[in-house]
Amino acid sequence: MRIGLFITCVNDLLYPGTGRAVVRVLERLGHRVEFPVEQTCCGQMQANSGYRAEAVPLARRFAETFAGYDAVVAPSGSCVAMVRDGYPRLLPETAEVAARTYELSELLVDVLGVVDVGARFPHRVTYHPTCHGLRMLRLGDRPMRLLRAVRDLELVELPDAEECCGFGGTFAVKNSDVSGAMLADKCAAIRATDAEYVLAADNSCLTHIGGGLSRSGAPTRPLHYAEILAGGGR
């Protein structure tokens, strides 16, 4: 099976460790991962902010870049939601490749049929299910099942886990006060867990959450769950 990695622009620039983790997990399971260098960004920011015309060329570009792959995997719930849910509406000819694009936990659990990826991570963590993963991709308990199979991991429940963290892309700057109020509540819930790490399937939400935690001096660090599955910390 040809697996193409869509790293996403945020991960490429800010969180390369998440991308390396995805590669490590898949290779450890015996799969070959390819990284087509022509890839750039999914265009989610443009599309969700009302710039449809600006998003269309990026959708076309994505479809061309990943046309030859059996599966495309991205470590980002919101980018996959943009591709799978948004692209067919934006550009109907992308529907086929969009349907073959998976968030990491979907690829592992549904396509590859793996739950235990052979990782060990001896820390106390909590998991925030991000909105796009939860309500658009319907990831359900896939990430949790993967995490529960990690050795020595102490996974504690996050209170009000399903509440939005307040990121929302350009919402975070257009409505920064409301975004900040939501973030404060999310950070308080995270602190209440006493976790060393807060995990999620989306580094953009984690940038927002991590920025809030660091601003308030909280000791909890944000971390993409792929990096736990890869067996090491950042």
Added chain:
Amino acid sequence: MTRNPLVGELPFPEAARRELSREQLRRNLRSATHTIRDKRARMVAEVPDWEELRVAGSAIKADVLARLPELLTRFEAAATAAGARVHWARDAAEACAIVTRLVRETGTDEVVKVKSMATQEIGLNEALEAAGITALETDLAELIVQLADDTPSHILVPAIHYNRSEIRDIFRERMAGTDPDLTDDPRALAEAARRYLRERFLSAKVAVSGANFAVADTGTLVVLESEGNGRMCLTLPETLISVVGIEKLVPTFADLEVFLQLLPRSSTGERMNPYTSMWTGVTSGDGPQDVHIVLVDNGRTATLADEVGRQALHCIRCSACLNVCPVYERVGGHAYGSVYPGPIGAVLTPQLTGVAANRSLPFASTLCGACFDVCPVRIDIPQVLVHLRQQAVDERRGHPSAERTAMRAATWIMSAGRRYTRVLRIARRATRPLAALLRRRTVRRLPWPLSAWTAERDAPLPAGESFRDWWARSREGS
């Protein structure tokens, strides 16, 4: 001229900032929305075919919208045959003028009101007041808001922003005949309001209502409520005037089966609401003998013309989307500046007024999708929000905009792999000295426009090596 009930004084971000600073309001909102939200979740979980009901509700509404003219004519004919008089109003001003004239013709200068969003939407109370007619809200929460000279902040619970001691103070100061020693015990508060209202019910000659549903086949109007005050208004006065949005139709009586299951569980979190009143024109010797129905467009036809946006007309005003919305929960209804707040307000209001009058509302959401999940008629609110954002942006094409320049630049960079790679390298190199200086990869303050980010949270700096550089170094090179 009085304020348009669909347009606020401030854009959403500024109004939201004002509301956020009210600590008591935030506490009241949080506890109230969470209580109703949890109740709804329990009641919905009881129904094994809830998803099928939602699909049915949505399908019925889509059918109504697809043949609205035909159904409206059928409704008019049936209601007229049953003895009602049907009036048509293109907009708020026409609707208010019709109601004012009808009240005047009865010779009275006081009307009692059943809780209704349509009359709020057209600003009826203010119009009647300008004509020297007093309109008394009889729904307990509406009464509180009216006495406080305030505006509603929730579709179902208009006084959700008040707690009970604040309500006691409003009653003591403003409700004639209230015991100065009134306590904030909910039962005492309800009793005080009941005594105040009872006298008015008995003397009222005219009532004004809205309707939750209007049955095209039979000409029947339907009102669901909890307190029974609506029932008083609908049965005691001689004249009944109902103001109904044209999208409130359902084709047949049997269609109510779906909505009478969906609405109570979604709105108050009850299996069935205490009072459901239905009336079909005039029944000789029973109830109002002079029955009027004012059918209001007020932007609905324009909304109907939008293929994506029209689903907002499915709305049955249950307010479930408000109660689960993380934005509404923090800022309350007043921040939206419209009688329709929350997620449904953010998609309905700009369509009723035209996006130009409410440009900031489609952006008042993180697109978290909680609203879509609970909506009993499956309105894909996030989809409509994005659609309206596009209209808001398109409408300004031709005006200079820093945001558009940035979005275009981003697309230009992202449209060529090499250009993108180069920009990543520049971003990394440019921030490297800063990272070295700080000895960490977070910054507390960034210059404008990124300062909007660091106002609320720290920002990350680019990693030492981008993913693609790592890939090139470790894979392609070997």
